[in-house]
Amino acid sequence: MARPALSRLVLLGSLLATVPATLPAAAHEVGAWAGASSAPAERSEVAVAALDGKAYVIGDYNGATELLIYDLATDRWSKGAPFPYPVHHTMAAEQGGRIYKFGGYVNGWEATDKVWAYDPKANAWEARTPMPTPRAAGGAAPLSDKIHVVGGSGSGRGNVRSHEVYDPANDRWSTAANLPTPRDHLAVQTVEGRIVASGGRIDGDSSKNLAANQVYDPARDAWSEAAPLPTARSGVASAVLGREVFVIGGESNRRTYDEVEAFDLPGNLWRALARLPTARHGFGAVTYKGRIFTLTGSPRPGGDRSGTVEVLDPNGAAPAR
Template identity: 70%
Template sequence: MTRTLSALALLALIAGGPAGAHGVGAWAGASSASAERSEVAVASIDGKAYVVGDFNGATELLVYDLSRDAWEKGTAFPYPVHHTMAVGHGGRIYVFGGYVNGWEATARVWSYDPSTKVWEPRAPLPTARAAGGAAIIGGRIHVVGGSVTGRANNPAHEIYDPATDSWIKAAPLPTPRDHLSVQASGGRLVAIGGRVDGNPAENLAANEVYDPAKNSWAAAAPLPTRRSGAASAALGQEVYVIGGESNLKTYDAVEAFDLPGNFWRSLARLPTARHGFGAVTHEGRIYTLVGSPKPGGDRSGIVEVFDPKGGAATR
């Protein structure tokens, strides 16, 4: 597969340019996706990342082998969807909600078994919504926030148990928002950033942490760069928020939240500013997949990989 930019060339670019302004960690390029996508959900299991959905209506399932740096195709998703949410667990990919038929929020839930390449319907979301976040704690999947049909925010926090194919409700998100980043870290949920009622001109710095033992949320140190539509990943004791957009621009900011210490740090900038993309971790690195380099409905097949232990980049 042709690379968008060789690892050495990209590292050299970062070391000499604005992408290295914050200096910590290093970025490298990887093989471009076999098709361009944006407003996707990305989840990983067993060393592979799965790209689901597309703002422009593509249904083809893109599968990226993280160790081999190679792309393949899975069974197409049952219908066009965008702004959906996905989590990998127990050898399956679970996909929740999203927008269908334009901007209609759906409650439908699906699971995908890579061994059989079959999509199966699961118990629907209690609250139909899109552009929320999903993360797993203790074998149960938390689906948080997002928007209903018409793009109004909904604070729903609903927990799915794959073992019983059932849902329960949990404490709602204190700051309703969509296009937020949701990750699990240290047995807690972290919900970061996002926007109000689908409007990228109203980005938020909100950072709220959910403790499942108490079924309650608490405010934490705000996101330094207000943005929405970012990719995010949990690595070690930190949650990384990468890229994103406003109504005027896409962002290359990479900021990591230390949950135990309740503080943020800035890292080497994303080489290609973009939004509507996803991130997964593999062997201590963060892989960012596809997304739109421009605000709105553009798309790309870009793959860029962050090594938090990489050599410090300087201007």
């Protein structure tokens, strides 16, 4: 399959235009990848969040509970207080100096509503008010002083469209406009004061991947359609740099993906970048000093795992060490 490559895209129309942006051919792929120190334990189906120059890897498909901590500046790993119980397909986000973990699957494929906060200074987990809707494999994204939890699936892997908003300061939940296209294993990120929900799958079935790309405007409490994800996939990692959401890797029922595609929200357009060296899914990504760090994940569809760490410089220079 030919690699889609492009240097620039031009979009005619606005974010609400009915004709989606497409990916024209161009001369070369953009960006450069480099390896980094592998995690001390192999993981997949994790949640990853960053705080104060460190990335926190939570959960594991195979039941590991140790909290893995990666120092983004020094390329060194350490371990924190173990999570209280095995969980996979969980969601995490940073807010107010803590890492918050939402839901996930426990006891096999039972969706939980449990919420926990990790305090790095105390190296301790604390239970918080549960989510209104138990779910796993959704997305969590901070917006202003709150965290939005979007989509996912319940026990039995049927999709939920719920969009719920957590207030960490008051430990309270509220509801917001439902996700228009219910799905799980999607990318959910905050950019330019809005939330972008990209890709995913129907009812946990990776043979039913979606290209859906929808944008939530908190001022209107409403979602709108945006240019679809060029490569329909699920189980991706995602991160934000500037005004772009990067959607990385993923899987179908047949293969893992190495595609890296970035969505420019104000322009409502996508561009392709240099491919992920190790195609994988069930992993996470964070940004640090203009680079994107991808951590752990499965190189094969299903329940494999790895300790792989690979770093993308979208401007094309390999990370200095």
